[in-house]
Amino acid sequence: MEHLINQRVKEIEISGIRKFFNLVADTKDMVSLTIGQPDFPTPVHVKAAGKQAIEDNFTTYTHNAGDLRVRKAASAFVKEKYELSYQPEDEVIVTIGASEAIDITFRTILEEGCEVILPGPVYPGYEPIVKLCGAVPVYADITNNQFRFTADLIREHISDKTRCIVLPYPSNPTGVSLTKEELTEIAELVRGKDIFILADEIYSELVYGKKHFSIGTILKEQTIIINGLSKSHSMTGWRIGLLFAPASICRHILKVHQYNATCATSISQMAALEALTAGKDDAHPMRIQYEKRRDYVYSRLQDMGLDVVKPDGAFYFFIKIPAVSLNSFDFALDLVEKAGVATVPGSAFSSYGEGYIRISFAYSLETLKTGLDRIEHYLKAI
Structure with a gap:
């Protein structure tokens, strides 16, 4: 019966990040620097709110867009943090993680043959959904621009078919x-044009040395903002995303969300309410630790003579691999086999990531030191 499967589904692949992680997961004595998941536990008071929701039997459906208390808290959170103004009643949707928010956004705004401009390299979660919608991903090469996705690069790729520009930042x-x-x-550049901006700001609370600035403050009418609690509050498994858009756009996205998921999990929503109110600054101590890790890793990579751009957000380094005759996948595999270190091949982030590897510093300093020691030893050996 496989011949009856949707051809577009056949043509997409499992995420290269997960594919490589699964490939090396059973390797003994391996240091993994692969997954972008905070190594801090969910804050105690947030977990307590989730437990209390169960005890209170808050286990039924909520409003499709999410419990109004959560939407009000989300609206207040982004107002205080980023000066964004969204009405909780009709401009906020609580989703099942940022991933669902991306999915329902694309399924709402894209049509057959239209184009979506993406930076390359980029998180692999966009292109498959774009293709499933019958739209065309168009990549702008940012590798020679210090990985900055700027108006000049975007301008080169805008056409009469452009429907959306994806801005994932921090990236x-x-x-x-x-x-x-x-x-x-x-x-x-895009003001007044029939082009949406999808601003994926999931790492907005993890910016170093400056305050996150949202494009939604200056182009609200064309912008759909994706955010959530996975990275800011170490709540990846709780699956809470937040979508902000003008009411005229949001009401259509809500229809897709309704038929896709009905609503986000009620229990997780109560944990989210606690996170967005009493825990609105929970990311601060985590951010301090991430910045220390970033500085340590950057210093080590520079000492190794590796070509790398210092990140100012999130918890990743995208490292140009040395001049060897291996592609990024084989280089990463060689690192596993000879050094016992797992990274992510750059090719997982589109063809523009070829020639790079990604490491996550969402690990303890002890783990990072061990992994970097092994990488340094490996590089000296080759």
Whole structure:
């Protein structure tokens, strides 16, 4: 019966990140620097709120867009943190993680043959959904621009078929964010055009040395913002995403969300309510530790003579591999086999990631030291 499977589904692949992680998961004595998942536990008071929701039998459906208390808290959170203004009643949707928010957004705004401009390299979760919608991903090469996805690069790829521009910042896999000036230039480039901005700001609370700036403050009418609690509050498994958009757009996205999932998990929503209110600054101590790890890893990589851009957000380094005759997948596999270190091949982040590997510093300093010691030893051996 496989011949009856949707051809577009046949043509997409499992995420290269997970594919490589699964490939090496059973390797003994391996240091894994692969998965972008906080190594901190969910804050105690947030877990307690989830437990209390169960005890209170808050285990039924909520409003499709999410419990209004959660939407109000989310609206207040982004207002205080990023000066964003969204009405909780009709401009906020609580989703099952940021991944569902991306999916329902694309399924709402994309049609057959339209184009979506993406930076390359980029998180692999966008392209498959774009293709499943019958749309065409168009990549802008950011590898020669310090991984910065700027208006000048975007301009080169805009056509009469362009429907959406994806702005993931800070970026997975590069850790590079965008400045207020850069985002203003992008906003002015597309203002008044029939083009959506999908701003994936899931790492907005993990920005170092400056404050996160959201394009939604200057181009709200064309912008759909994706955020959530996975990275900011170490709540990956709770699956809470947040989507913000003008009411005229949000009401259509909500229809897709309704038929896709009905609503986000009620128990997780109560944990989210606690996180967004009493825990609104929970990311701060984590951010301090991530910044220390970033500085340590950057120093080590520089000492190894590796070509790397210092990230100003998230928890990743995207490292150009040395001049060897191996592609990124084989290089990463060689690192596993000879050094006992797992990274992610750059090719997992589109063809523009070829020639790189990604490491996550969402691990303890002890783990990072061991992994980097092994990488240094490996590089000296080759």
